[in-house]
Amino acid sequence: MVSWDEILARLPSEVREVIETTRAHNRWRRETINLIASENVMSPLAEAAYLNDMMHRYAEGKPRKRYYQGLRYVDVVEELVMKYMGELLGGAFIEPRPVSGTIANATVFRALASCPSSEGRPKALIAPVQAGAHVSHTKFGTLGALCIEHIELPYDPDNLNVDVDKAVKMIEDVKPVFVVLGGSLYLFPHPVREIAEAAHSVGAKLVYDAAHVLGLIVGKRWRNPLDHGADIMTASTHKTFPGPQGGIIATRQEDLYKAVSRIVFPYFVSNHHLHRLPALAITALEMKYYGEAYADQVVRNAKALAEALAAEGFKVLGEHLGYTRSHQVAVDVREYGGGAKAAQLLEEANIIVNKNLLPYDPPDAIKNPSGLRLGVQEMTRWGMKEDDMREIARFMRRVVIDGEDPAKVRKEVVEFRRNFQKVHYAFDVDPTENGKLLLLY
Structure with missing residues (x-):
């Protein structure tokens, strides 16, 4: 049998450089903390599911309502993702097409706030960046790109959290279109119920960015913001939730779900990287069981x-x-x-x-x-x-x-x-046979 190194030796030097650099990265990351x-x-099973023919395909639109043919199995997998993720989040409607958490945020912000009018720019209240808010929440990122006015919520440095009393007063005074909780430096739960009540009292929506804590939410070690008054939740699927890189939007309000679904395509996503969907479904099931x-x-x-x-x-x-x-x-x-x-x-x-x-x-x-x-x-x-x-x-x-x-x-x-080379909290299966990924055949 010809060895892999012998095969590499036959290839152009430029090809070898790409492959050898990739192999070096993979080996090195298994030697790091x-x-x-x-x-x-x-998991190995989710990785195997990620490498599939769907990466070559295109699927504008929603399942059963596509602009291309040849997607009968893509539709099934995407519907399974929506089903499994919805169950994990307590019966939510799921929009799985955002290709990142930032795109999920952009979709929700655009769905909730129209472009500036004669009445001025729509206003959004967010946590301070240095207190944890993601750049996409701010005037330096997605919020600014959409011409939404960025106003920082008061912060309590002693409790490393939003100052509830001052935030409620600010919401009442400013009357924003929406408020954003959640963050990227994120040690303690934000005061969802209190902020939701204040936001709703002035007709505002509460958006909760759960990118970092989605895995803790579905694992029931972090409270589900949809249970405490959040109108809609955005998240990444590759942080504490250990799936492929991508984003989701979740809400229990059907009208809001329909609004964001009309925005994500065609505003921010055309084809939504279909090969990640089987891996996302597998990871959702791993989270269901483990x-x-x-x-x-x-x-x-x-x-x-x-x-x-x-x-x-x-x-x-x-x-x-x-x-x-x-x-x-x-x-x-x-x-x-x-x-x-x-x-x-x-x-x-x-x-x-x-x-x-x-x-x-x-x-x-x-x-x-x-x-x-x-x-x-x-x-x-x-x-x-x-x-x-x-x-x-x-x-x-x-x-x-x-x-x-x-x-x-x-x-x-x-x-x-070297003592930690096996992925835990996953289905204990080897998705290969004689060196071949079984899902490809």
């Missing part, structure tokens, strides 16, 4: 990592609040040179994190903010538990606080990571 809060891994155990361990691991980092000498935000109730941990590393320096040193030790603004940082500190944002969901998926979080904290202390050579720590990280 990934703490990026917006990433995850699919989601509660997974989400429970994610929350336990985040708490354990935060406590361990504090014990190792790091300044971890939210001590008086129990540090975190999500998958995330926020750490202030100003005294060690800032987030950019710490993140670079940790990457040299094969620990992947991202620098991040903290609530007291000015927006212009984005290039070297005070903090690091850590997420434990991927390492939980690889099978890590609380004791492993404590080991990670020790690695981080040696690099950032002790100033130990990252190359030395990297060798130990690689050895540690």
